[in-house]
Amino acid sequence: MLKAHPAVLRELVGRYLAMEILSREAHTPHRLARRLEDTAYTLCVLTGTRRVEDALREAALRVRGEAAPRELPAPARHSAPHRKRRTTVLAA
Helix, strand or coil, X not given: CCCCCHHHHHHHHHHHHHHXXXXXXXXXXXXXXXXXXXXXXXXXXXXXXXXXXXXXXHHHHHHHHHCCCCCCCCCCCCCCCCCCCCCCCCCC
């Protein structure tokens, strides 16, 4: 499964929370409500969840996990000797 980059999740969560606060006002423009729904949907897709509450929780876990040090895999070593590539020149 592909995982979203923590920076993407962080930005989406921030956008969702800001729009959620704005949407609590008495008159919410339809455009804002639609963007809030779209952002919630995107968070759910990127975290593999079905409810926005679960998506926010999963995104927070993934963003926190970003801070943990990661071990990088050792570079692959090729045991076969390097060979010269043959090039073919085509006559015009």
